Amino acid sequence: xxxxxxxxxxxxxxxADKVLDDKLDMLSxxxxxxxxxxxNRYIPDVVVTLTSTDEVSKVMKFAYxxxxxxxxxxAGTGETCGALAIEGGIVxxxxxxxxxxxVDAENMQVQLRPGVIHADLNKYLEAYGLFFPPDPGSxxxxxxxxxxxxxxxxxxxxxxxxxxxxxxxxxxVLPDGQIITTGGVNxxxxxxxxxxxxxxxxxxxxxxxxxxxxxxxxxxxxxxxRGILMAVYDDLEEAPxxxxxVYKAGILPSGIxxxxxxxxxxxxxxxxxxxxxxxxxxxLFELDGNPASVEWEGxxxxxxxxxxxxxxxxxxxxxxxxxxxxxRAVTATAAARLRADGSRIFAGEDISIPLNQxxxxxxxIRALGAKYGIGxxxxxxxxxxxxxxxxxxxxxxxxxxELANKLVxxxxxxxxxxxxxxxxxxxxxxVRSQYARQEHGAALDVMYAVxxxxxxxxxxxxxxxxxxxxxxxxxxxxxxx
Amino acid sequence: xxxxxxxxxxxxxxxADKVLDDKLDMLSxxxxxxxxxxxNRYIPDVVVTLTSTDEVSKVMKFAYxxxxxxxxxxAGTGETCGALAIEGGIVxxxxxxxxxxxVDAENMQVQLRPGVIHADLNKYLEAYGLFFPPDPGSxxxxxxxxxxxxxxxxxxxxxxxxxxxxxxxxxxVLPDGQIITTGGVNxxxxxxxxxxxxxxxxxxxxxxxxxxxxxxxxxxxxxxxRGILMAVYDDLEEAPxxxxxVYKAGILPSGIxxxxxxxxxxxxxxxxxxxxxxxxxxxLFELDGNPASVEWEGxxxxxxxxxxxxxxxxxxxxxxxxxxxxxRAVTATAAARLRADGSRIFAGEDISIPLNQxxxxxxxIRALGAKYGIGxxxxxxxxxxxxxxxxxxxxxxxxxxELANKLVxxxxxxxxxxxxxxxxxxxxxxVRSQYARQEHGAALDVMYAVxxxxxxxxxxxxxxxxxxxxxxxxxxxxxxx
Numbered sequence: 001x002x003x004x005x006x007x008x009x010x011x012x013x014x015x016a017d018k019v020l021d022d023k024l025d026m027l028s029x030x031x032x033x034x035x036x037x038x039x040n041r042y043i044p045d046v047v048v049t050l051t052s053t054d055e056v057s058k059v060m061k062f063a064y065x066x067x068x069x070x071x072x073x074x075a076g077t078g079e080t081c082g083a084l085a086i087e088g089g090i091v092x093x094x095x096x097x098x099x100x101x102x103v104d105a106e107n108m109q110v111q112l113r114p115g116v117i118h119a120d121l122n123k124y125l126e127a128y129g130l131f132f133p134p135d136p137g138s139x140x141x142x143x144x145x146x147x148x149x150x151x152x153x154x155x156x157x158x159x160x161x162x163x164x165x166x167x168x169x170x171x172x173v174l175p176d177g178q179i180i181t182t183g184g185v186n187x188x189x190x191x192x193x194x195x196x197x198x199x200x201x202x203x204x205x206x207x208x209x210x211x212x213x214x215x216x217x218x219x220x221x222x223x224x225x226r227g228i229l230m231a232v233y234d235d236l237e238e239a240p241x242x243x244x245x246v247y248k249a250g251i252l253p254s255g256i257x258x259x260x261x262x263x264x265x266x267x268x269x270x271x272x273x274x275x276x277x278x279x280x281x282x283x284l285f286e287l288d289g290n291p292a293s294v295e296w297e298g299x300x301x302x303x304x305x306x307x308x309x310x311x312x313x314x315x316x317x318x319x320x321x322x323x324x325x326x327x328r329a330v331t332a333t334a335a336a337r338l339r340a341d342g343s344r345i346f347a348g349e350d351i352s353i354p355l356n357q358x359x360x361x362x363x364x365i366r367a368l369g370a371k372y373g374i375g376x377x378x379x380x381x382x383x384x385x386x387x388x389x390x391x392x393x394x395x396x397x398x399x400x401x402e403l404a405n406k407l408v409x410x411x412x413x414x415x416x417x418x419x420x421x422x423x424x425x426x427x428x429x430x431v432r433s434q435y436a437r438q439e440h441g442a443a444l445d446v447m448y449a450v451x452x453x454x455x456x457x458x459x460x461x462x463x464x465x466x467x468x469x470x471x472x473x474x475x476x477x478x479x480x481x
Numbered sequence: 482x483x484x485x486x487x488x489x490x491x492x493x494x495x496x497a498d499k500v501l502d503d504k505l506d507m508l509s510x511x512x513x514x515x516x517x518x519x520x521n522r523y524i525p526d527v528v529v530t531l532t533s534t535d536e537v538s539k540v541m542k543f544a545y546x547x548x549x550x551x552x553x554x555x556a557g558t559g560e561t562c563g564a565l566a567i568e569g570g571i572v573x574x575x576x577x578x579x580x581x582x583x584v585d586a587e588n589m590q591v592q593l594r595p596g597v598i599h600a601d602l603n604k605y606l607e608a609y610g611l612f613f614p615p616d617p618g619s620x621x622x623x624x625x626x627x628x629x630x631x632x633x634x635x636x637x638x639x640x641x642x643x644x645x646x647x648x649x650x651x652x653x654v655l656p657d658g659q660i661i662t663t664g665g666v667n668x669x670x671x672x673x674x675x676x677x678x679x680x681x682x683x684x685x686x687x688x689x690x691x692x693x694x695x696x697x698x699x700x701x702x703x704x705x706x707r708g709i710l711m712a713v714y715d716d717l718e719e720a721p722x723x724x725x726x727v728y729k730a731g732i733l734p735s736g737i738x739x740x741x742x743x744x745x746x747x748x749x750x751x752x753x754x755x756x757x758x759x760x761x762x763x764x765l766f767e768l769d770g771n772p773a774s775v776e777w778e779g780x781x782x783x784x785x786x787x788x789x790x791x792x793x794x795x796x797x798x799x800x801x802x803x804x805x806x807x808x809r810a811v812t813a814t815a816a817a818r819l820r821a822d823g824s825r826i827f828a829g830e831d832i833s834i835p836l837n838q839x840x841x842x843x844x845x846i847r848a849l850g851a852k853y854g855i856g857x858x859x860x861x862x863x864x865x866x867x868x869x870x871x872x873x874x875x876x877x878x879x880x881x882x883e884l885a886n887k888l889v890x891x892x893x894x895x896x897x898x899x900x901x902x903x904x905x906x907x908x909x910x911x912v913r914s915q916y917a918r919q920e921h922g923a924a925l926d927v928m929y930a931v932x933x934x935x936x937x938x939x940x941x942x943x944x945x946x947x948x949x950x951x952x953x954x955x956x957x958x959x960x961x962x
Binding site: 104105106107108129150151153157161162164165174178179180181182184185186187188189190191192193194195196197198200201203204205208209220221222223224244247248249250251252289290291292293295296297300352353354355356381384385386416419420421422423424425426427428432435436438439440441442443444445446447449450451452453454465466 | 585586587588589610631632634638642643645646655659660661662663665666667668669670671672673674675676677678679681682684685686689690701702703704705725728729730731732733770771772773774776777778781833834835836837862865866867897900901902903904905906907908909913916917919920921922923924925926927928930931932933934935946947
C-alpha cells in the first residue's frame with residue numbers, strides 16, 4: 001500500500017490528530033535502547049496514538065485488509081528493537097493510554113490500560129497496601145503493557161517471579177481486529193484453569209500475536225519491612241556459593257545482585273564518593289517480609305556470608321540501605337561512562353545461566369573482552385543467574401562496532417553452551433532470533449505453527465521473536481553468526 | 482481402524498507385554514473420580530503402558546498415521562474424565578514411568594518423568610531441603626505428569642501459586658510423534674524469555690496438544706517452620722472478611738481453608754471424636770516461613786481473627802497442629818459418607834469465585850441444594866476463592882441423578898454469574914466444556930485455532946477441554962444445560 005494512501009486511510013478512521021506522519025515524528029519512533037537501533041534507522045510509515053480498544057481494533061482491521069505490518073509500542077525502553085517498525089508500516093503508540101481503570105482491593109486485583117508506567121502503578125497502589133512485585137530497571141519509564149509483551153522482571157524475580165505470574169487476564173486485539181478476553185470474559189477469579197492458557201501464551205510474545213489493550217493483574221500485599229546486606233568478596237568464586245547456601249538455609253531473598261570487579265571499578269570511576277571497596281565481587285541481598293522475619297533472615301544471611309566474604313554489612317535503616325544500594329543503583333550509568341570516547345552498548349547484555357555457571361560465565365566473558373580488546377562490565381541479578389554484561393565501545397568507530405558484534409555473538413553462544421539462554425528478561429526482538437533454532441530445536445516449528453494460526457498474514461510485529469522461516473534451519477554453533 | 486489391527490500394530494511396535502487388551506483391563510481404565518464416569522463407561526480399545534519417550538513417539542506416529550484417538554493417563558485421580566478414552570482408541574498409561582532423573586540442587590531444579598507421584602517427589606526432595614510447593618488433595622496418588630496436564634494446585638496456591646509457576650521446561654511428544662523440548666533444548670536457566678512460551682501453553686492443556694514425557698521443575702527452599710490457626714465463626718459473612726484483613730496486614734498465609742456449617746456437620750457425624758464446634762464456619766490458616774516470621778504472623782493473624790471470630794486457637798506444636806487440621810483432613814471423606822444410602826459426587830465441585838463473592842456463592846449453593854432437595858457440603862480453598870461443593874446423593878436413584886445434574890449446572894452458572902469460573906483447579910475435561918463459550922467468548926476461537934495448529938487431525942485426547950466446534954456457539958445462560 002502506498003504510504004500516502006495508508007496515512008489517508010488512517011486519518012479517515014481515526015481523525016487527523018491521532019495520526020503522525022511528519023519526518024521528525026517518524027525519526028523519534030525509529031529507535032529504542034538497543035545497539036542495533038543505534039546503527040540502523042527503522043522508520044515507520046506512520047504512527048497512530050491510540051487510547052481505546054475500538055481504535056486499536058479499527059486500525060488492525062484496516063491493516064489486515066491491506067496487509068500492512070503493525071508494531072505496537074509502549075515507552076520504547078526496550079533493548080531488542082521490539083517496538084520498532086523493522087518492516088515499515090504502522091506503529092501503534094499506546095504510551096498515552098495510561099489509565100488505571102479499577103483497583104479491586106477486595107480481590108487484590110487491578111485493571112489497567114497498557115500505557116500505565118510501572119512506577120506510577122505501584123505508587124498508586126500504595127494507598128491499598130498492595131503492589132505489583134516485578135521490578136524492572138526501567139520502572140520509572142516502562143509501561144505495564146510493555147512488561148506484558150516482554151514478560152519483564154528485574155530485581156525481584158528471585159522471590160516474586162516475572163510479570164506472567166501476576167497476569168490473570170488480558171484484553172487483546174487480534175491481527176484481524178477481533179477483540180478477545182483471556183482468563184475469562186467477566187472473570188475476577190484468582191485461580192482459573194478453564195480452557196487453554198492463552199493469557200500465558202500472549203505474555204512475552206513481544207507483540208507478534210496481537211495487541212494488549214487491557215490487563216488484569218493479581219496484586220500482592222506489600223511487605224512491611226526490608227533490609228539490605230552488602231557482602232564484599234576477594235574471590236569471585238565464593239559469591240555464587242554464598243547464594244546457594246542462603247537458599248539452602250530456606251531463605252528466598254527478594255533480590256540478590258552482583259557487581260564484579262569491572263562493575264566496582266566503573267562505579268568508583270563514575271562516582272568516587274561512593275567509594276566501593278576494591279574487590280573481586282560485591283553481593284547485595286535484599287530481604288523483605290514482616291519485621292521479625294527480616295531481622296531473623298538478616299542475621300542468618302550475615303552469618304552465612306561471613307563464612308566466605310571478606311566483610312559484610314547488614315542494615316534496615318532506610319538511609320543506610322540507600323547508601324549500601326547506591327553502587328548498584330548507578331552501575332548501568334557508570335558502565336555507560338567508563339570511556340570518555342565510548343559508551344555502553346545494549347547487545348548481548350541479558351544472558352541467563354544456571355547458578356552454578358555464573359562464575360564460569362563471568363570468567364569467559366572477561367576472556368572474550370580481552371580477546372576483542374573491549375571492556376565489559378558485569379553485573380546483574382545473580383539470584384536467578386541473569387547476568388547483565390555491558391560492553392563499552394566507541395560506537396562511532398566501525399572497527400570497534402565490528403569487533404563488538406563478534407564479541408556479542410560469542411557471549412550469546414557462551415550462554416547457550418553453559419546451559420543458559422541468550423535472554424533472561426529483555427527478550428528476542430530483532431536482535432537474538434538467529435539463536436532460536438539452537439535454543440529451541442524442533443519446538444521452533446511449533447512456535448511457527450502457533451504464530452500462523454493466530455497471525456496468518458504475518459502482519460503483527462514482523463521480524464521479531466522468531467527468525468524468518470527457512471532462515472537458520474541448521475543447528476550448529478556457526479549458524480548464529 | 483479395526484480393533485484387532487490396532488492391537489496387532491501396537492504389539493509389533495512395543496512387544497506384547499506393553500499392550501493391554503483384555504476386557505477386565507479395559508474396564509479398569511474406563512473410569513476416574515468423576516460423577517460422569519460413574520454413569521458412563523468409556524472403554525478404550527487398547528492400553529499401552531509406556532516408559533520411554535521413544536515408545537511414546539512410536540505410538541503417536543502409528544496413531545497419527547491411522548487417525549486413532551490417543552488419551553494419556555497418569556494415576557487416573559482426575560475428576561473430569563480427562564484421562565478417559567471418550568472416543569475410544571489408545572490410552573497411554575504413563576503411571577509406571579516414575580523416574581526422578583536428576584536433582585540439580587545447585588540450580589534448585591529437578592528433572593523427572595511424568596509418572597512420579599507428587600508425595601514421593603517431595604519426600605525425595607527432603608534430603609536437599611527443597612520442595613515442589615503445589616499441594617493437591619490427591620498428593621499421595623496423583624502423578625506430576627497429571628499435575629502438569631491439569632495445572633494442579635490445592636492447599637498452598639494462595640502463597641505458592643499453581644503447578645505452572647514451577648515448570649521451567651517440558652519434553653513433549655507431539656500428535657505426529659515428533660519430540661520437542663520447551664524452555665530451551667539444553668537449558669537449566671531459571672529465567673528465560675526466549676521464544677513463545679510453549680511451556681505454559683502445554684501446562685493445563687489436559688493432554689489435548691501432546692504428551693508430556695519429561696518435566697523440569699524449579700524448586701523452592703523448604704520453609705523451616707509452620708503454624709496452624711483455627712478460627713470459629715458464628716456468622717458466615719465474617720469469615721471472608723477476615724481473609725481480606727489478613728492480606729491487608731501484609732500477610733500471605735500458605736493456605737486458608739474454610740469449612741461451612743454443612744462441612745462441620747458432616748465431619749462431626751463421620752468422626753464424632755473430632756468434635757468440631759458447631760458454628761457457621763471454621764477457617765484454618767496455615768503460616769509458613771522462618772521461625773521468627775511464623776511466630777510474628779501467628780500473633781498478628783490471631784489478633785485480626787479475634788475481632789470477628791467467636792474464638793481462635795493458634796499452634797506451632799506438631800501434634801496440636803495435626804489435631805486442629807484433622808477436621809479439614811477428613812472433610813472430603815466425611816462428605817462422601819453423609820448419607821448411608823448416598824455418596825458424594827464429583828460434579829460442579831470446583832468453582833472459583835472472587836473473594837468478595839464467597840459468602841454469596843455459599844448462600845446461593847445452599848439455596849440451590851434446598852431447591853433440588855440435595856445436601857451440599859461446602860469447603861475448600863477460600864484463600865483464592867476456590868470452593869469445593871460436594872453434593873451428596875444416591876447415585877443409584879435415576880431421579881436423584883437427574884436432579885443432581887440440574888443442581889450442578891446451576892452451580893456452574895452461579896460461579897460464572899458471580900465473576901468466577903467453573904473450575905479453579907480440577908479442569909474442564911469432558912464435564913465442563915459446555916460452558917466454554919460463556920466463559921471465554923471469542924477467545925474460544927483462538928483456542929480452536931491453536932489446537933488445530935498443533936493437532937491438525939484432532940487425535941489428541943478428543944472430547945476434552947474444548948467443546949466440539951460448532952456446539953454451543955450461542956452465548957446465553959440457557960446454552961449450557
